[in-house]
Every structure is written in structure tokens, then in C-alpha cells.
Amino acid sequence: MEAFLGSLFQLAVPLLLCACAYLFSEKSGVENIGLEGLMLTGALFGVLGSYWTGSPYVGALLAMVMSMLLSLLFAFFTITLHSNQIVAGVALNLLASGITISLNRVFLTPANVVRVNGFHNIAIPGLSQIPVIGAFFNQTTLGYLAYFMVFVTWFVFYKTDIGLKIRSVGDNPTACDTVGINVNALRYKTVLYTGIMAGLAGAFISTGQLSAFSENMVSGRGFIAYAAVIFGNYTPIGVFRACIIFALGMAAQYRFQALETPISFYFWMMLPYIITIVALCLNRKKSNKPKFGGVPYIKS
């Protein structure tokens, strides 16, 4: 049970880091299907940074910077040039695929890099000894940060001026513009913030969980983070709940794989994806989806 909870807490980390940040972007009206690619970029540069300097923290920093640069490109095309956000996101995923696989084959494969320095678990004395939930207090720094970010997200979302602005910009950009909010500047900020945190989430996947990079290792978790925001009905608490549910599906998948159930383990591998599809199908009477989500703002 404790091992199961431990893996649940760990699997939720990349989803939380990415989805909590993406909530702001989505609320401000920019849909980013390229989260997958941003996480992949983060995963590669996390490993590269750690490989070059020996420190996973430098790796995480490099991951955040590179992922932010990539999302700057995305922001330029979707916000400044009003391109279709979904298609731009797909292009971003292709770009990230190309960049990561190429650099992996240039830097890591020839040097035969099997493992790099990764993040280590830091057990909090006392708390980590508590039965059952003690696993929560034995995580990497990024793990603690992810759960702390849920609170930060909630606070910024509801208790600060910028949170209010972000929430209103997605619902009525024209009105916000009239009262003097720079709609596009705000959207740039949310998209870049999403890029930074998605990069960190990717770095966690490669250096926090495995200490290595493999091609397309994010395997759909960017899309799952995207779905978590929709399933969480665009609120911080909802996103937290959604991430935990999706992580539960993944943890169950690993658990059932090990248990040798009569059902083939390939079906368990489908579980997280099927849970995501089912979650998207659960309809809500009142959706908090921003009214102008996915629509570029063109100042007239």
C-alpha cells in the first residue's frame, strides 16, 4: 500500500507541475496542445544539463529555459500572428520531437550515456515515518514543489489581482482591453509561464524518475495534463483532483502489471489513456471553460 501511494505521489508530480501552470494559459484564452512537446524538450535538456554539469538542478534550469524559448515561438505564432492554436500546438510537438531525437542521437547515443545524476528523495525526519501517508514526505525537491504549486496556483488564481485579470481575459478580452489590460501581453506571460513549468515537469520525468532520456519518453502525459485542466473544470482544486485521478490510473497500471492478473498487461498500459477519454466524456452542467478560449484576440 505504501509503495502504491509512493508511486501515486510521484506519478502525479509532472502532471501537477504542467497542468497547474497550463490552467493560467487556458484561462487567459490560449489552448496549448503542444504541452507534450514542451515536456519532451524539458526531459531532454534536463538530462543534457545534468550530463554536462553533473547537477540535476542545472539540468532542470536548462530544461525550463529551452522549453520557455519553444513556447515563445508558440506564443508569437498564436498570439501575435493569430494562427490556429491547435495546429500550432501540433507543429510544436513535431518540432520538439525533431529537436529531442536529433540532439539525443548527436550528444547522448554516441557517448553511450546510460545514466546521469538525478534528483534524490529527501525524507523529512519524523513525518516520513508515519504509516501509509509517510510516502508523501519522502520525495524529491521537485515533488514537494509540485504539491506546493497547487497552493500557489490557488492563491494566485483567487486572491491576487493578476489572477483576476487572467480569469477575465479569457472570458471577455474586448472588455478587458477597454479597461486598460494589455490582453496579448498577459497571454504571452501565461504561455511563457506554462512553457517554464512544462519544461520542469519534463525534467522531472527524465531526471526525477529515471535518470535517463529515451525517445518520446513523455508518452502522452502532456495530453493528459491538457485533459486534466478540462476535466478539473478550469479551477485549481479541480485540476489537482484530476491530476490525482489520472496518476491513480497510472499507478494502478504499474501495480496490475506486476501482479500478473489474468488480463494482459498491454491492456493495463492502455488504462491511463482510457481513463483520460472517459474523464473528458463526463459532462458538466456548468463548465468554467473560458468563453473566448482558443480564439486569438484581434484588436480592432
Added chain:
Amino acid sequence: MNEVKTKNSMAFIKALNGVRDPAFALITAIVIVAIIIAAMGYNPLNAYRALFTSSVSSLGGWGETLQKSTLLIFTALSFAVAKKCGMINLGASGQLYMGGIAGMLVATTFEGLFSPIHIILVLLAGIAAGAVFGAIVALLKNLFGASEVVTSMMLNYVGQYFCTYLISGPMRGPGTDLAQSAPSLESARLPMLISGTRLHAGLLIAIAAIILYYFFMERTTRGYQMKVVGMNPSAGAYAGMKIKTNQLIAMAIAGGLAGLGGAIQATVINVRLTIDWAGNYGFDGLAVAFVGGMAPIGIAIASVLFGILLSGADKMQMLAGVPSSVIYLFQGIVILIIIGRELFDKFDIKTLREKHKAKIQNEKNLSAEKIIILNDASDRIPGKFVPSEAEKAAANANYAAKQISAAKAVVTKLLADKEVYEKAAADGDEGSMIMAKLAARQADDITKAAERMISERAAYEKTAIQKGGEA
């Protein structure tokens, strides 16, 4: 005579404009990727030379190129059909897997069946499996409102793991420990077009699919409805089209096309189902569809161009050492440039002039609005004020007058719109035809409503005079 000439030159300019963006995108992408290759420490010229000589300089090279193009055509058409109806189908990969599985099931059974019949059964099985997998996406959207972008992407993983499950269990080939199926029977494989190459008769089917796509979209009512639903769902609904049915059919066709491609690829080229056999083909088609502008001829040309890239990429990795994955970079850059078209329009003098005009017009409209608001304010008299019957009737008449003038303005605008649409329709843009009809219909409705208002206004004015006289 002169008219024909201008019309021809108009068509030529239009075609030129259609080519301008993709050509510019391709050239820019080639340059950017060359810079990236150089930055990675390789010689871009060597890389491109290796890529092109291996894919186009020999008969064998062309065979491999066109073989790749065949699958690209199916996945590109799959994306294009859905896109025309307003759906983003990211699930071509999963649909390929399902089509491949179904085709392979048929291709490994029915030994001794008459070959043409066997092949047709394989193809039909692929289409059916892909269509079902595609339709699921539309059904989830129609019934539960689940975003097709995410569900189609998630189903890719489901399809992939389902295939891996089958080939490591129920469909594992006899006498092998590897996760792979039995080879497809000879009688189930499409014949080769040129011996010594892997170019097979699937190319002819792909060309037929392009032609069918053209006729379906341009010459049938269903295709026409899909385009309207994709361009303007509310206009489609207004004209009595069923949005959900059209989207369901579009996704089923999209899935069917990808499934057909998957069945052909699996039985003829791969021969056995293996782990991850569909690779990135699902997303390759997306770039082809964008470069081809979703148009039949565009997709045909783009599929050959990307066929060259794909078939040459492996050689480039072998000869020049450049990772073949730079192809993904190329695809991403091409798509971004094509959808970022506004970047180039911004520097277009014509658009700048139009924007200036629109700005002036907008300012005029704003000042007109202000006048109306001022009138409104003078109507509102502060303090407790109980209007008499006459005053009420007068106010009503006043209100009706305002409504009538507003309606007139809307009608004038609609009629202007209608003219613009009709002009576009005369140039052969069919979508504009229905927009023109809709505008005319709306203008009609509003004119009728305005006429009603006019008679009401007259009645109110009459009452106002009467009551005023009584008081």
C-alpha cells in the same frame, strides 16, 4: 474574348497565390533546417545531397519514394477530410494500427483464396476497422462533448498497445519468440508495379482516392454540406444541415482512409505486424495536408515531396551522419510557416491599405453610435415621472422608429455582404454561394420585421395623437 483572357489570368493569379505560401514555407524550412544541421556540426550540403540522390536519382530510389508517398496520401486525405468538416483528426496513427490489424487478420487467413478477392477483402477490412475507430472520436464528441483533439490522440496509444497485445499473444506468428504476427499470404498482397522495387499497386488506389476526394468534396451534396459545416457551423445549422451527422460521417471517412492505408502498408510493405510498425506515419500526413492546402492536387504534389524526404532521410543518416529525425523539424517548421501566413500579409501593401480603410470606417461607426447613445440619454428623464398614455405611445413610436432605422442599417450591410459573396461565388468559390443566399434570406426576414414595425409605429403615433387630444 477579352473577358475569357482576364478570367484565365485571374485563375492563374489565384493558382499562383495558392502555390506561393507552401513554396515559400518549403524553401524557408529547407534553409532553417540547413542552419540547424550546420549547428549540430554536420555539412548541410552533404546531407541534402545524400538525401536527394538516394531518393530521386535511380529507379529504385523513385520506387521507394513513391511507395512512401502512397501511405502519405492516405493519411493526408484522412486529415484533410476531417479538417474540411471542422474536425482535427490527430488519430491517424491509431487508425493505421486498427486498419493494419484488420487487414492482417484477413491476409493471414483464407489460404488459397482467389487473389483479387482476397486483396479486396483485406482492403475492405482495413477501411471498416479504421472507420469504426475514427467514428468513435466523433461519437464521443457528439454524445459527451469530449474534445476530438485529445480523444483521437489518446486512441493512438490504445491502438498501438492493442496491436502489441495481439502480436505478443493471440496473433503471434507460429515458430517465433519475437512479438510479431505471421506474414501475410502471397494471395493477399497487392502486386508490385515495378519489379525490383517496393512500389506497389497501392499507389493506383491512392490516386483513385485523391480523385474520389475531389468528386466527393466538389460534386456531391454531402461533401458540400461538410464544407459548409466546417467553414461556418451556425450557417450550416441555419440552412438545415445536421452538424453532428456530418462530423460523424467525416470522421468515419477519415478513419476509413487511414485504415485503408494501414492495411496496405502492413500487408504489402511490412508483411508482418511488428511493435510500433506504424511509426510516425500518422503525423507525416498532417504536414502533407497542410502543404497541399487540403486540395487534391496540392496533396498529390506534397505527398511526392515528403515521400522524397522520408525515403532519403535514412540514407542521409547513413551517409552524412545527420539524424533522420530532422524530418520532424522540417515538418513542424513548414506547418508553422503556413499557418503563420499573416506574417507575410502584414507586409502586403494591399492589406495595409484595406486595414487603414477599415480603421476609418470603424471610427465613423463609433461616432454614429455615440449620437444614438446621446439620444437615448435625453429620453431618460430623472426623478419620479409617471408617463401619460399619450407619452407612452409616443415613446413606443419613438422606439419603433429607432428599431426601424437600425433594421435598415442591418439590411443595407447584409445586402452589401451578399454582393461581396456573390462576387466571390462568381469566381468559383462555392462556399460563398450559400453565404450569399443566407445573407439574402436574413435581409429578407429583417425587412419583413421592419415592415411590421413601421405599421406598429403608425398605430402608436395615431394613439399618441388621439390620447393627446383627449387630455
